[in-house]
Amino acid sequence: MSRYAEVLLPLPLHSTFSYIVPFDLAPQISVGSRVVVPFGKKKYYTGIVKGLTDISPGNFEVKEIGLVLDGGSPVVKRPQMQFWDWIAEYYLCSSGDVFKAAVPSGLKIESETFIEIAPDYEESPEQTLSQREAIIIQALDHAAKRMSIADIEKLTGLKGVGASVGPLLAKGAVIISEKLVERYTPQRIRCVRLNCEPGDNDSIRKMFLTIKGAPKQEKALLAIVELSGYNRMDCERDDITAEAVKERAGVASPILRALADKGIIEFYRKEINRFKYNGLPTSPLPMLSEAQGVALDEIHRSWIDHDVTLLHGVTSSGKTELYQHLIQFVLNSGRQALLLVPEIALTTQLTARIQKVFGDKVVVYHSKFSDNERVDIWRRLLAEKEPCVVIGVRSSVFLPFENLGLVIVDEEHDSSYKQTEPAPRYNARDSAMVLARMHGAKVLLGSATPAVDTYYKAQSGKYGLVSLNERFGNAQLPDIQIIDTNKERQKGTMKGALASSTCSTISSALAKGEQAIVFINRRGFSPVAVCGRCGYTPRCECCDVALTYHKSIDSLVCHYCGAKYPLQVTCPACKEPAVHTEGYGTERVEEEIESEWPDTPVARMDLDTTRRKEGHAGLIEEFSSGKAKLLVGTQMVTKGLDFGAVGAVAVINADALVNSPDFRSSERAFNTISQVAGRAGRRSSEEPATVSVQTRQPGSPVYQFVAAHDYAGFYNYEIEQRRQYSYPPFTRLIHIYIKHRDARTADDIAAAYSSRLRALFGNRVLGPEIPAVSRIQSLYIRKLMIKIEVEASMKKVRDILRKVLIDFHERGLSGIKSAIVYYDVDPC
Ligand code: ADP
Ligand code: ZN
Numbered sequence: 001m002s003r004y005a006e007v008l009l010p011l012p013l014h015s016t017f018s019y020i021v022p023f024d025l026a027p028q029i030s031v032g033s034r035v036v037v038p039f040g041k042k043k044y045y046t047g048i049v050k051g052l053t054d055i056s057p058g059n060f061e062v063k064e065i066g067l068v069l070d071g072g073s074p075v076v077k078r079p080q081m082q083f084w085d086w087i088a089e090y091y092l093c094s095s096g097d098v099f100k101a102a103v104p105s106g107l108k109i110e111s112e113t114f115i116e117i118a119p120d121y122e123e124s125p126e127q128t129l130s131q132r133e134a135i136i137i138q139a140l141d142h143a144a145k146r147m148s149i150a151d152i153e154k155l156t157g158l159k160g161v162g163a164s165v166g167p168l169l170a171k172g173a174v175i176i177s178e179k180l181v182e183r184y185t186p187q188r189i190r191c192v193r194l195n196c197e198p199g200d201n202d203s204i205r206k207m208f209l210t211i212k213g214a215p216k217q218e219k220a221l222l223a224i225v226e227l228s229g230y231n232r233m234d235c236e237r238d239d240i241t242a243e244a245v246k247e248r249a250g251v252a253s254p255i256l257r258a259l260a261d262k263g264i265i266e267f268y269r270k271e272i273n274r275f276k277y278n279g280l281p282t283s284p285l286p287m288l289s290e291a292q293g294v295a296l297d298e299i300h301r302s303w304i305d306h307d308v309t310l311l312h313g314v315t316s317s318g319k320t321e322l323y324q325h326l327i328q329f330v331l332n333s334g335r336q337a338l339l340l341v342p343e344i345a346l347t348t349q350l351t352a353r354i355q356k357v358f359g360d361k362v363v364v365y366h367s368k369f370s371d372n373e374r375v376d377i378w379r380r381l382l383a384e385k386e387p388c389v390v391i392g393v394r395s396s397v398f399l400p401f402e403n404l405g406l407v408i409v410d411e412e413h414d415s416s417y418k419q420t421e422p423a424p425r426y427n428a429r430d431s432a433m434v435l436a437r438m439h440g441a442k443v444l445l446g447s448a449t450p451a452v453d454t455y456y457k458a459q460s461g462k463y464g465l466v467s468l469n470e471r472f473g474n475a476q477l478p479d480i481q482i483i484d485t486n487k488e489r490q491k492g493t494m495k496g497a498l499a500s501s502t503c504s505t506i507s508s509a510l511a512k513g514e515q516a517i518v519f520i521n522r523r524g525f526s527p528v529a530v531c532g533r534c535g536y537t538p539r540c541e542c543c544d545v546a547l548t549y550h551k552s553i554d555s556l557v558c559h560y561c562g563a564k565y566p567l568q569v570t571c572p573a574c575k576e577p578a579v580h581t582e583g584y585g586t587e588r589v590e591e592e593i594e595s596e597w598p599d600t601p602v603a604r605m606d607l608d609t610t611r612r613k614e615g616h617a618g619l620i621e622e623f624s625s626g627k628a629k630l631l632v633g634t635q636m637v638t639k640g641l642d643f644g645a646v647g648a649v650a651v652i653n654a655d656a657l658v659n660s661p662d663f664r665s666s667e668r669a670f671n672t673i674s675q676v677a678g679r680a681g682r683r684s685s686e687e688p689a690t691v692s693v694q695t696r697q698p699g700s701p702v703y704q705f706v707a708a709h710d711y712a713g714f715y716n717y718e719i720e721q722r723r724q725y726s727y728p729p730f731t732r733l734i735h736i737y738i739k740h741r742d743a744r745t746a747d748d749i750a751a752a753y754s755s756r757l758r759a760l761f762g763n764r765v766l767g768p769e770i771p772a773v774s775r776i777q778s779l780y781i782r783k784l785m786i787k788i789e790v791e792a793s794m795k796k797v798r799d800i801l802r803k804v805l806i807d808f809h810e811r812g813l814s815g816i817k818s819a820i821v822y823y824d825v826d827p828c
Contacts, residue, residue: 007047012430018057031073036067092823093423102398104374116146139696223249281359302464313468317679342414365392394428404439412445418828449671475686478680502692514647523606524548531571544775605633638676661765739779745815750782
């Protein structure tokens with residue numbers, strides 16, 4: 001009787017695949033094991049065993065599992081798999097998509113096609129090679145081994161080598177093979193050891209005699225003996241790195257090499273986990289203020305009846321300090337904690353604060369880590385016996401947690417918790433709550449400006465609610481001024497992007513030795529280029545958007561696909577030399593600020609200045625050390641940063657936030673402006689800091705609530721709007737996206753969807769509509785929306801949506817095969 005494994009593959013497939021478990025591998029394979037299996041004609045993939053059974057899957061050819069990795073010990077734990085299934089089911093994607101997103105590619109060995117010269121190949125006169133083919137053969141001959149297409153391209157400088165492989169095969173010149181490629185490379189460090197048994201003090205004495213008269217070598221040998229404990233019999237020998245010896249003895253590498261040449265020591269390499277540092281805690285847990293202490297008690301009490309509790313704490317109230325106490329509490333109980341943060345910009349300061357208290361119990365997981373680093377973190381968690389705390393961005397919900405006791409979602413309102421591209425289109429905040437439930441863990445959502453949906457659930461008793469209304473250390477909330485730029489313009493008091501009152505606020509902060517932050521929600525120099533004669537605006541050739549002018553590279557850039565175009569002064573429409581740029585982005589504001597305060601160092605933080613891994617950290621350091629006095633940036637500067645000396649904040653063109661065309665725009669505007677304002681005056685208890693919000697619509701209710709620090713007022717206003725127009729939290733939304741190279745086909749599929757869904761859901765279906773940006777990267781986009789009452793069964797709705805898509809495929813709806821169609825559940 002054969003045994004079969006159900007294997008999950010990293011492909012967009014809805015089901016698992018069955019494989020035979022070869023007899024000799026059977027003892028090693030269990031649920032969660034990583035296996036390599038053949039798939040299709042020649043490919044191999046790494047899959048995860050989801051189940052084992054003795055029942056034959058059916059009357060078709062079943063292939064065998066090829067290889068077991070990690071000695072079979074599971075890399076995916078049961079609760080984790082259950083969690084993946086939930087994500088696939090709830091967010092309407094395939095479990096293969098979830099697998100792909102969840103596991104770092106270093107753990108997903110795949111096969112790659114390799115090419116080599118056919119052993120019996122000889123060039124014959126009647127079968128000549130083209131010039132390209134000859135170059136490829138030459139390269140293969142020269143390398144004298146099989147090479148991947150990428151390697152051949154690198155070696156020859158040719159492009160599109162893949163296309164030449166077919167003809168070469170036909171001419172019998174090459175053969176191809178599949179080779180498994182492991183992408184993970186462990187990090188190794190150089191270590192040294194003595195050439196004798198521990199405790200063999202005779203030999204050690206002889207070694208010292210051998211090098212008598214060479215004081216540097218003596219020093220080095222002494223350092224090795226001390227560090228390793230070789231002179232003691234009873235203890236384990238530690239690995240000592242060559243670096244540690246050199247540092248301790250104050251010697252350079254040649255000295256160690258001399259010892260090795262004399263046979264006294266030998267070198268070896270040791271594999272290390274990149275994330276095993278020995279950082280010891282340097283600070284105790286902070287003492288809590290009275291208000292914080294009360295809040296901490298309330299959180300614990302609230303968790304008795306509510307697994308999820310919202311901590312609504314004003315900016316700089318010390319939420320991080322409360323997190324530290326809660327983390328300590330779970331670690332003491334022997335369980336793991338997960339602290340989710342929205343973006344990498346936030347983590348450097350926060351991580352440093354948490355690391356000070358918890359040392360090497362902290363594991364950081366962020367989006368700019370290399371794949372090798374991800375694998376090491378994954379392995380560390382699998383191996384970890386001690387409880388630890390993971391600080392991570394949204395994808396850290398996929399890590400192999402064993403025993404979660406606490407999940408904290410910092411800045412829970414932040415929309416970057418939602419992944420929009422590619423699938424799984426999940427919200428990490430909401431998913432983390434499900435993950436927590438699977439582990440029996442408690443959840444704390446923290447924010448100064450909770451999402452309207454979250455606050456509604458806290459108000460209605462679904463979540464617990466704890467409030468912290470005062471800033472730590474008597475620091476005052478900033479004074480927020482709404483500045484009417486229409487009036488300023490009439491009075492002639494706009495100095496470029498800044499009103500003169502904004503300038504004087506910044507000047508007086510700088511005069512007091514304080515710093516200032518300027519927030520503008522656009523990168524680049526100018527967001528519009530336009531012909532002054534005929535109004536022509538250059539647009540991207542692949543996307544339906546206007547281009548932004550970037551002065552640093554003197555080009556127009558598409559912010560959707562990244563394409564660059566030269567800025568031509570001569571208008572291609574009317575041929576007049578009248579194309580100029582208008583409006584403000586970070587580059588231009590930076591330039592104006594530099595000329596307004598010529599002796600004040602300015603830092604700029606936006607996507608363009610933070611691309612490198614250390615980009616954020618460097619800029620944050622520059623500002624927090626006081627090297628830069630002014631910080632200009634996009635929404636990156638609004639989030640979580642904790643600088644002591646910010647006396648002024650300016651928000652330029654706040655209207656762009658308020659007027660964006662979706663139902664969450666007011667909420668996002670209120671949150672963003674309140675958050676950036678919250679960066680000001682975080683220490684001073686004397687005079688409040690000043691925040692200038694520049695707008696052309698000073699009457700808009702959002703600004704009034706922001707100025708009054710009135711979250712409750714804003715919430716009451718907004719929740720009424722949502723109720724009136726049947727938006728979340730009173731309904732649930734699912735968007736349906738249809739993308740196709742051909743506009744007509746996109747329209748036709750959208751129409752078919754619309755009539756099918758209307759028959760099932762009636763007027764709960766809205767659209768199809770053409771979105772504001774109707775084409776991205778040459779694909780035309782159509783969109784439908786379904787609004788479902790919260791009381792209705794979402795499971796039924798999801799089942800229907802899944803079936804409809806499968807049905808369209810099976811019936812061969814015209815164009816569906818070449819279209820991209822997907823669902824976005826709970827869109828942000
Ligand atoms: P939030 O996250 O609520 O915006 P933080 O946790 O960043 O606020 O706290 C604001 C500032 O006050 C930080 O610099 C923090 O170190 C300080 N702070 C808050 N609570 C304490 C405390 N109990 N002891 C010492 N410093 C504190
Ligand atoms: Zn584009």
